[in-house]
Amino acid sequence: MNETKLKEFLVSSDSVRLITTKSEDHDKTVFNILKILTKNYKKTGVHVSLNHSIEHCRTRYTNNKLDQTKLILVGCGGEMSKKGKNNFAVSDAASLTDMFLILKEIASENKCGFIVIDSLSTLLLYNDEKNVERFIHYLIQYVRRIKKKLVITSVNDERTQKIRPLICQYVDKSLEIK
DSSP, rough: OOOOHHHHHHSSOOEEEEEEEEEGGGGHHHHHHHHHHHHHHSSSSEEEEEOOOHHHHHHHHHHHTTTEEEEEEEEEOOOOOBBTTTEESSSSTTTTHHHHHHHHHHHTTOEEEEEEEEOOOHHHHOOOOOHHHHHHHHHHHHHHHHTTTEEEEEEHHHHHHHHHHHHHHHSEEEOOOO
C-alpha cells in the first residue's frame, strides 16, 4: 500500500483504526504509521511496542528518521532500567492492567494525541482471546471518551483472523494490507 492511501486512512476524523498486514510487512507498516501520525499531529504520540525492546525501537526511530521528541514509547519485558521521560515499561505483554494504567497516565496528562498498539497478534500470544477482546474494547471506549486516535496493528495470522471480526465491530475503520 502506498503512503498516500495509508495517510488518508489514518488522518481522517474517525478515532479508532485496525490495520492488518502480512508478517513480513508488519514492521515497515508500523513505522510508516508512526511517521505519518508524528507529521500530522501537533501532540506527541504513544507507541506501545509489544514486539521489540525500548532500545531496539529507539534505534529504529533513528534509522527511520522519526522525530523521537514526538513519541512516547511503552515497551515490554524486563526493561525497567530503560524507563525515563519518554520511555515506559510494563513487565510483560500479559500485564493488560499495567498497560492500561500506563496509557491512562500518559493520556490523562494530555501528553498524547494518538496511540499505536503494536500488536494485537502479540497480545494474543500472551493472553487468552476473551481477555484481549475485553482489553481492546475497554481501551477503545476510553480513547473515544478522551478524544484521542487509536491505531491497532496486527499480523494476518490464524489467531488474529479468529478475533478480527469481533474487533472490527468496535473500530471505526479497518484495513487489511495484502
